Amino acid sequence: MPKNIYVFLAEGFEETEAIGTIDLLRRAGLPTHIVTIEDVPHVTGAHGIAVQADLSIREVYSADVRALVLPGGLPGVTNLDSSPRLHELIHDAVGDGKLLAAICAAPSIYGRLGLLQGKEATAYPGFETQLQGAKPTASPVVRSGNFITAKSAAYTFDFALAIIEALEGKAKADEVASAIIYQRH
Structure with a gap:
């Protein structure tokens, strides 16, 4: 059974959403890896905080995925969305029924x-129109099928x-x- 949770970071990610989530997942004993979509070991958030990545996206394989996590932040979300490899991993995860989580602008x-x-x-707020086909809700965190959005x-x-x-x-x-x-809550 795949065990890894991959949290994807791109330049301009929202630091609180990324680091807070990574911290709690690791406190739970879940193998959680920080992945950069760039081919560099560090990625800098929207507020200037640099983070050391564990892996590059080219080192992530669909067979190893238990969950994919996308933090928000701009231009982080725009940068994540420009990664064909991330799109491929997302489609594979959906096809395999894996958990996909995204917060802030990232559910878009x-x-x-x-x-x-x-x-x-x-x-x-303001990104609901990009949740194509979804039933938008005012709830702060929603689980629907294998998706969690916040x-x-x-x-x-x-x-x-x-x-x-x-x-x-x-x-x-x-x-x-x-x-x-x-x-x-």
Whole structure:
């Protein structure tokens, strides 16, 4: 069974959404890898924070995927969406029934690829129109089928905990929330 969760970063990613999610997934004991879509070891976020990647996107193989995670931020989302390899990995994950998660502006990538057809989804205000085929909702975090979408950086912990719950169950998500003294919404 594939075990890896891949969090994809591109220049201009939203740091809170990326780092907060990575941190909680790793606290849950989930093998979580930071992946850059560029062929460089570092990627810089929208607010100037540089992050060391674990892997380049060319080192990610569909057979190893348990979940794909896309943080928001601009121009990070635009840069992610320009990666044909990321699109390929996303399509493979959908075909294999893997978990796909995106927060803030990033759910728009799944929408533009036509993958949210008939699913409930949320995104940063103003990006709902790019959730093509989805049933937009005002909820801050939504799980619909194998997709988890979240509205903004303010909901990063809820987003990460939803991913943990989807992969490892509610008890594990509650354990991680309790360890950081976080009240789940």
